[in-house]
Amino acid sequence: MASQNLKHRIKDGPADTPNVDSNYTKNKRDKRADMAKRGLRSLSIAVALPLALILFDIYFFGSSRSYVAMKKPFWFPPLWVIHTFCMASSFLMGLSSWLVWAEGGFHKNPMALSFCLGELLLSLAWHPIVLHVGANWVGLILCLATFGALAGCCRAYREVNPIASDLVKPCLAWTAFLAIVNLKLLFL
Numbered sequence: 001m002a003s004q005n006l007k008h009r010i011k012d013g014p015a016d017t018p019n020v021d022s023n024y025t026k027n028k029r030d031k032r033a034d035m036a037k038r039g040l041r042s043l044s045i046a047v048a049l050p051l052a053l054i055l056f057d058i059y060f061f062g063s064s065r066s067y068v069a070m071k072k073p074f075w076f077p078p079l080w081v082i083h084t085f086c087m088a089s090s091f092l093m094g095l096s097s098w099l100v101w102a103e104g105g106f107h108k109n110p111m112a113l114s115f116c117l118g119e120l121l122l123s124l125a126w127h128p129i130v131l132h133v134g135a136n137w138v139g140l141i142l143c144l145a146t147f148g149a150l151a152g153c154c155r156a157y158r159e160v161n162p163i164a165s166d167l168v169k170p171c172l173a174w175t176a177f178l179a180i181v182n183l184k185l186l187f188l
Contacts, residue, residue, distance in 0.1 A: 039102065046098035050090040050120055054127075058083050061128035070188060076181060079131075086123070089171045093119060096157060096167035105160030112156035119149035119171075126178070136185045143179035150175055 062083055077085075097116050100106060106113040122145050130139035150172045158165035 042102070043095075043098050046101065047091055047094040050094040051087060053120070053124055054087055054090040057124050057127045058086070061132040064131035064134075066134055067131055072188070073184065076184070082131075082178075085174050086127070089174050090120075090123065092167045092171055093153075096153070096161075096164035099161045099164035099167070100157050103160050105157070105164075109156050109159060112153065112160070115149050115152035115156055119146055119153060122146040122149060123175075130182065130185070136182055140179060140182040140186065143175055143182050147172065147175045147179060 062079070064079065068079060093116070100112060100116075106116075122142055126139060126142050126146070129135050129142060150168055154165050154168040154172065157168060
């Protein structure tokens with residue numbers, strides 16, 4: 001038979017040498033793990049920074065005895081609801097901004113970054129101006145400018161990541177509601 005003439009093949013090197021393919025996959029796996037750690041770190045910064053700024057704003061300027069004591073219509077939100085929704089809005093904006101940043105959207109479209117920073121600064125200015133000082137006209141102008149910045153974010157983000165654009169839409173709704181509340185505050 002022909003199988004009797006076959007000889008076993010002997011490896012040329014020692015058995016302990018690592019396989020090149022296993023090193024490649026291990027190295028690739030380590031790179032992916034490092035990228036995931038960096039991504040998680042940048043996500044936490046992108047969400048925590050606006051949230052920390054709005055919490056600072058609420059802590060120092062958010063309590064208003066005049067707003068609480070004011071006779072308001074039934075549909076006016078209590079102060080804690082305003083604070084909660086402002087924090088949720090800043091969380092969503094941080095998340096959507098990170099999604100755009102992760103895909104290089106701020107480099108592709110620098111106006112998106114301008115809209116994002118403008119929205120952040122305008123929303124931070126609203127608490128002290130409306131709730132602490134009581135300047136409702138200025139607060140209405142701030143709400144309208146914030147709405148414009150959010151609309152710009154929504155359009156600019158849609159080109160890069162449609163999910164990020166969809167995350168901005170609840171913020172648009174909240175800002176529109178705040179503008180209506182501000183308008184009503186003018187005539188109370």
